[in-house]
Amino acid sequence: MRGMRFSLLRRPRRLTLMIPFAYFLVVLITVTFSSVILHRAAWHSAQKQVNEAALQTVSSIETNVHMLVDNVNNYSKIIISDANLQGLLREGNLYANLDIQSRIKRDLHHIMQTFPIIDSIFIFDQSGHGFSLGSQYTPAFIESNVEHAPWYDEAVERNGAYLLRLNGSGVFASEAEGNFVSFIRMIRDLDDTTPLGILVINIPESAFADAYSNLANHNGQQFAILDEQHRLITAKAAEGGQSAVIDHLTKKIIELKQSEFSRQLSGFFPLSFESRSYTVSWKVDDAFGWTFFNVTPNQSLYSENMSLVLRTLVLLVINGVVFYISSFIISRHVLNPIKQLLRAMKSTKSNKLVKLETIPNNEEFGQLFIGYNRMIDQINQLLKRIIDEQNTIRKAELSALQAQIKPHFLYNTLDSITSLAMMGQNDQVIEMLEALGSYYRLSVSKGRELITVEEEISMVRNYLLIQKVRYRDLFDVEYEVDENCLQVPILKLVLQPLVENSLYHGIRNMGSKGTIRISARLADGWLHLSVSDDGVGMTAEQIQQITAMENKGEKSSFGLKGTMERLRIYYNGKNEFIINSEPGKGTTITIRIPAGDENTWRN
Known part of the structure; x- marks a missing residue:
């Protein structure tokens, strides 16, 4: 007997029984209590809700009118x-x-x-x-x-x-x-x-009128806007046009000017017209002095009251069905977070770290999901930090390559200047010194990695001016630069390696005089830079070797491969590097980068 009593006391403690039993009691008590007081309180509740909704509607109309007047005010400022x-x-x-x-x-x-x-x-x-x-x-x-x-x-x-x-x-x-x-x-x-x-x-x-045109006209609601002298500006009746109710309302407002209505900024008051009763919600705009009205027929409140009572009676009938279905819903509610977590964990097999977007409301699963998402964030941060470190190392290597080329170029230029000075050609010495100083001033650019297209073109001009003195009859230069792209920021020292490649590997190996063409233009939000020559050109295999970006561990020079890698890192891969060449017909290298889109740059 004692064991049976102990068993009966323990059985309700099982979760599968406690939840349905507790749910049944809550529903039964709530519905019974609601049925007793609903008929008495439904009217007041419906009245309050309708009044609040109407006042919100009036406030929305007021906000829309303010937006309209603000727009006109902004255009008036443009005009004056x-x-x-x-x-x-x-x-x-x-x-x-x-x-x-x-x-x-x-x-x-x-x-x-x-x-x-x-x-x-x-x-x-x-x-x-x-x-x-x-x-x-x-x-x-x-x-x-x-x-x-x-x-x-x-x-x-x-x-x-x-x-x-x-x-x-x-x-x-x-x-x-x-x-x-x-x-x-x-x-x-x-x-x-x-x-x-x-x-x-x-x-x-x-x-x-557009201020309330997008508002649903529920239950025969009508809207009106009156100016500071309570004259009708615009109105929307139940079936379109200005109705007799709105006319009666405007007359009523004139009668209430000296009453409590004129001393408050918002409120409600009853309105009777043709044996029908209405509730008028109003709000006075303190900026314009206008009054916004919402007229709601009270018949809709009676309908909602009866509908609410009937729905309550129907609810008593279907509670039994809800009771049995609720147990399955609760079980599913418990199991769904577990299934969601398992799916997210299985996605890691395909190298995808998926976070859980929906956090359950219960504390246990919520903490579990938050901990899992925190772990995914930490893993992603770790991977990002590793990638950023690798990119930083690569940038340092490229910067070292960039630093290596400057002394080599400087020594050759100083040798040329020395030779010119010994020959007494002082004008050319001054010209080369000015070009050399301008070239290094632009290349240093106060430590900036980004310079304008105009500065990049000036650097190339100075570089080729120096080379022109060294190789007087070896090449000519042509520039085609659109003025609208001169102030576009780009990564510095992009064109100089390409021009150097055209001079040393394209024209000098040809054995005769050649031409280097440099162009820059903007098109569809992209900056197009091009360096072409009529030198010896390259074969398809040579182009493939350059574009494959496979150095195989050897020390690469600061030329085409280094420039391609710098562009890829700084523009996060959002660039194009195109090489067109044929043996004996010259080479054209075109670079396409986003014009001014600094958000895509890693630096």
Whole structure:
């Protein structure tokens, strides 16, 4: 008997039974308790949720309107800072130079095409002259002078800050239907901030309607935007167009001006119309003074309340099925993290270190997954550190090769300078010394690994000037360099090894005078550098040997192979090195590297 009691006490402690049993009790208690109080609390809960959702919707509309006005403000800054407009307004007469006025209108037309919500633009100078530009229907300015506009003094007092007025406060006559909002600001001199004129940008009602056009119109919701004087700017009814509910709302707002409504920035109030009740959510924008409204019929709340009660009753019926299914779901929830971890561990067999993207919510599996991901990160960091160390070693070797060539070239040049000095050719001595100094100054480049194309070309010019003195009748040089690529940064000492290769291995071995051609151009975001000669050329086997990048352990010179390796390391493989050559017809070497994409460079 005691053993049986002990067994019965222990059995519920089994996880496979405790979880379903606990789940059943929680569901049963929750549903029973909810059924008792749901009918009483459902209405208040639904009312609160609808009000909060409506207020969020109103805030979204307000945010969209602010974004719209901010965009217009940014384009107005572009307009008033235009040099042509500033110069014309400084003369005090917009019609002083019709050619400049034509260019200004062309620029404004381009802005209106780029930003189609601008319906029309008006510019007035201090003398009362003005001109306008419209997309379809340009409203007429009916005042004899802009200073007579009711908003002119306020625009001047704001000293450059903008103000908004519905329909331009009546100073425009338009044949187009619908409202528009006038964006008004004073144009100031960019040099001394003195007033130069007035800018008016008219924004059509449809632009503000777009602020809520992407919002779902659930349960017959309606939207409206009123200006600072509670006049309707735009509205969206339940079935499109301006409804009678919106008309009744605007009248109600006028009655509530002196009430609590006008002393708060947001809230809710009931509205009755034609035997129907509505809840109005509103928010006053403190920047413009506009009011944003959301009108929700209360009938939707009754429907949601009844629907919630029915769903609760149905839930009581299906709880039994959920109870049996839940045990399988829980077991699967426990096993899935284990399977996910096993799949990630098996991927290491194919040399892929895969991290676990989803971390389980439970603590045990969460710590296990985090530890596994930390181990993968450490392995990847170790591999990256090894690769970076190897690249650093290779860079050091290449730098050593680069350092080896400079003394050799210097000794030969000094020998040539000595010979010229002994022959009394002082002008050529000075020329070679200047070229040598410029060459080494550019090659050192204050320790920078990157220089501009212009500096690289200058280095090559100085190098060939020195070689021209040594080999006077051996070669000629031609340059084809586009000016638009002169300031593009590249790895230094890229062209010089190629030019040296063309001179020593291409032309000098030919036995007759040759030509070296150097070109640089930009195309599709890539920098194309080319060095060609009409020397002895190379066979396909020789080209293959160079491009194969297999030094087999011997000490390579700082020539083609070294240049190819430097480019591969510094540009992370995002470059091309192309050799075209035929025996007896010369050689052309082309380098393609990303133009100015410093993120691809390892240095």
